[in-house]
Amino acid sequence: VLWLGGFALQRIHWTHPVGKPLTVSLLQGDIPQELKWRDDAVRWSLATYAKLTLNSTGRLIVMPETALPLFYRDVPREYLEGLAAYAKSIGSDVLIGLPEAETAGNTRYFNSVLSFGASPTQVYRKYHLVPFGEYIPLKPLFGWVIKVLNIPLADFSRGAKFQRPLRVSGQAVAVDICYEDVFGEEVIRQLPQATLLVNVSDDAWFGDSIAPWQHLQFSQTRALETGRYMLRATNTGVTAIIDQHGRVLKHMPEFKAAALNGVAQGFAGETPYVRFGNGPVLAVLFAGLALVVLRGRRVASR
Template identity: 50%
Template sequence: MSLGGLFALLCIEIDGCSGDRRARYGALIAAAYGLGLFLAGVSWVYVSLSVFGGMPAAVAGLATVLFCLVLAVFPALAGALFVGFAVVGWWRRGLLFASLWMLAECLRAWAFTGFPWLAAGYSQTPPSPLAGYAALLGVHGVSFVSALLGTLIFEVGRRCLSTEPCSTRGWLHRFPALPLLAGAAILVTGDRLRDLRWTEVAGEPLSVALLQGNVAQEMKWRPERFFDSLRTYYRLAQEHPAQLTVLPETALPAFLDQVPAEYLDALQKLALRQHGDLLLGIAVADGKQYFNAAVSLGASGQQHYSKVHLVPFGEFVPPGFAWFMAMANIPMSNFTAGSPGQPPLRLAGQRVGVNICYEDVFGEEIIAALPAATLLINISNVAWFGDSLAPAQHLQIARMRALETGRMMLRATNTGMTAIVDVDGRVLSSLPPFTRGALVGEVRGHTGATPYVRWGHWPVIVCAVLLIALLGRRRAVLRKQVLVQRETK
């Protein structure tokens, strides 16, 4: 695991340097790790700015690098503190590293509206045994466990490769059994936790049709293609009847009041023939404000959800950055945020927690609709990122949300990845990306609450802070003892 490699490099720095240089070099090592991670993992930012946003390639490239440099500050902070503390003992170092790494991720998920993308915990979706910790601890807790396991793997390797005689430090310091057993315990416990079911099935099976129009982003907002989009989604809904039909984010490139009334009536009739509902992603205007919204039509009456957590630069312009947005051509890039605490929508006999695109990255916001919601739906348009890592990464994030909440997650996207995710994080079915079609299947609602739904991330955050405080106190006591011994001599 790469975090184990980072831990190894930082431990070398602890043992090889002293004083202020040690913390500074620790920050540089962790920053280099973070920069590489983000340049590779969020390279799709360049695609959205340059290829689809129309920004000059050099400016888009510079903006992407600067963005990654800012993100690298968070691992740099963790690296500096870890090396600066310089605790003694493999298990103390492991706990300190995992705690600092997790807290740095939490800080990144909060600062400047938050960017929790590429949290280490997302790498542990099924079949990883660590996925079992998600319902207990959330993605950041899984990051903690993942980082701790990485340190144990390094310690096992270090002991196996050590040429130091056993007599110099003692048998326990050389034999790899202790970190090996600790690592095995973490894996076995996680695997057993995967078998637990924290929620219960509610209601009868529900037929769903998730529509993927595959409308190219560069064509979507052209006025002459408007009626093509209307025909595409009408035909898909007509040919794939279901109790719940879901269209992706901004499926129709217009405001709701600009869509012909007879077209909306036709969609409603398609929903009513199954005695069900249709959920449509579309922009909704209210005076001078407009919202990125999901609107339902059908047997349950018209309801709507307005996106709460907007994307900086993509959906709203941060103060002082109007000049930057002037270089990009991003339609509807100044939405108004919806009200927090919107209740789940009542659709096809289920209470549906709707989230739009980027919102499902924030687990603590998703659980705001729980335990009332029995089903989760994410509608997205990731066509902005082309054939990049973003669609697959977004699906992996949705899988983590299903694990954390004990709810099925349905994803309807414009170009991919449209999928049905089970409560255990497995992808039950999906559509190939960049194809036009409908994903049809049966899903079940669930009731109840996982520990994560009840308490969120706070238990792991508090425990990590307490661990750091205890380790810091012990370090201070040891330093005081060393100073006393020096004075007595």
């Protein structure tokens, strides 16, 4: 019944195209993880992404997570203004992954994506943080881990739980950062308003392993269950364009500094998952558990 039901539901077009097809340029800088956060390598990162951006022609240009290894306030103004001016000159928007520092009151840090170009500047701040990688749980007990392991930027704060899609390049873009796209119930918080999904990641930590490809499969699942294109921009791979059926249309080889150019389509509408999330699955699981418990009691009472 589940198989037949799934097959039947898959044949229904839950979403429909909205807006014109969108040219995209997804940037992959291939900055080695052991160099990325070193002071003497910052110029390399900035130069790499400036070159890739200024040679891109997509209406939406996307850099990966923390592509610029500087706080937003510390990035040279002329650098950002140059990228924004170029994007504006070709009618484009560029999404840039970089950390932010908010100094009003207690200083807080965010893993963010900011937009620059033809549309007004907007920001998405990562909500689902990696424990011991981006924040230290029970900090009074485990705060020493940051110093011992020398983890860069391991004290981020959460962004807001509910954030609006970024209005860029004629689309409403739901951004998620790194492994946030593993959690479908969090991705759909920006839907059905969002017409396009974007994931920015840095999976360089995993080296030449199967982990980046597994992460790509999570992105494919998010595209399929929401009925929307997913654009992935990563530091070392796997940078890819995924359609609304979860199929990888194009991807770039790992460990190569280049731009993946292609076309994406915005989609509107609600799939069952966008509307109900994990609710139906959890209901079935709890119902099954209840039946097992009831059956066990009946057997025990005989």
